[in-house]
Amino acid sequence: MRQLINALLKYKNTLLYLGLLIISLIFLNHRSFYHQSIFSRTGLALTSKFNMAVQNVSSYLDLAYTNEKLINENVKLKALELMNCTEQTPKDRTIDSFPFKVLGARIIKNSYNLARNYLIIDQGYKDGIETEMGVISSDGVVGIVNQVTAEFSSVISILHRDLKINAGFKKNGAYGSLSWQGKHPKRMKLNDVSTLNPVMVGDTIVTGGMSDYFPYGIPIGKVFSFQKPELEGYYDIDIELFSNLTQKDFVYILKNIKKDQLNQLKNESR
Numbered sequence: 666m667r668q669l670i671n672a673l674l675k676y677k678n679t680l681l682y683l684g685l686l687i688i689s690l691i692f693l694n695h696r697s698f699y700h701q702s703i704f705s706r707t708g709l710a711l712t713s714k715f716n717m718a719v720q721n722v723s724s725y726l727d728l729a730y731t732n733e734k735l736i737n738e739n740v741k742l743k744a745l746e747l748m749n750c751t752e753q754t755p756k757d758r759t760i761d762s763f764p765f766k767v768l769g770a771r772i773i774k775n776s777y778n779l780a781r782n783y784l785i786i787d788q789g790y791k792d793g794i795e796t797e798m799g800v801i802s803s804d805g806v807v808g809i810v811n812q813v814t815a816e817f818s819s820v821i822s823i824l825h826r827d828l829k830i831n832a833g834f835k836k837n838g839a840y841g842s843l844s845w846q847g848k849h850p851k852r853m854k855l856n857d858v859s860t861l862n863p864v865m866v867g868d869t870i871v872t873g874g875m876s877d878y879f880p881y882g883i884p885i886g887k888v889f890s891f892q893k894p895e896l897e898g899y900y901d902i903d904i905e906l907f908s909n910l911t912q913k914d915f916v917y918i919l920k921n922i923k924k925d926q927l928n929q930l931k932n933e934s935r
Contacts, residue, residue, distance in 0.1 A: 764922050767917050807823065826845060828844070830842070836868060884907055891903065
């Protein structure tokens with residue numbers, strides 16, 4: 666289709682000339698000025714519509730190409746951002762050595778008002794998507810891929826009561842389990858954080874890096890409020906997400922390149 670359009674664009678002047686030549690020959694065979702006028706207006710309208718159609722198709726293809734190019738550039742920039750978002754990353758590390766490959770996708774369905782929410786994205790296994798890949802946005806964690814077809818994938822949202830994500834404090838590395846209580850779409854609970862660790866309102870929470878889904882250091886949210894028990898134990902911590910999952914249209918999927926090696930070690934240690 667693209668080749669056909671390119672050919673039409675390349676020879677559009679020749680085609681226009683031939684069209685006008687045919688119309689001119691018709692004029693010579695008609696003595697009536699009235700008929701000549703009708704043919705002239707008709708020819709002009711047809712050639713104008715033809716040129717407009719060719720230009721519209723060409724503009725559409727150029728726009729699609731530009732959008733695809735911008736998406737690829739955004740994916741590369743996101744990979745660089747992820748690589749540099751943690752102090753654990755050596756300064757001389759390159760994208761090629763980063764253990765996660767970044768892929769882009771558009772959201773075509775997104776629920777956020779249920780107890781167990783999910784998303785559908787427009788990329789599938791033909792595009793390199795696999796189950797158990799982490800999904801993030803420009804400003805936080807979105808969820809984990811759980812089902813894949815050839816062209817689409819389903820993602821369990823972090824706004825899902827059965828999903829728990831390893832997360833911790835950026836300032837000291839203390840970590841726990843992040844989960845949603847099924848209420849506010851920007852509020853979550855961080856459980857299992859020992860009271861031996863100091864906590865303050867406003868502390869930044871990031872991915873803990875102790876799973877195959879996400880690297881360490883992706884910003885998730887901040888401490889909104891917390892309660893400390895009278896005896897030693899664990900905090901009750903409320904987290905406010907940085908990301909507004911009710912207003913998302915594009916996400917990044919993270920492919921852990923070293924996942925097979927990690928799984929091999931896990932299986933051998935059992």
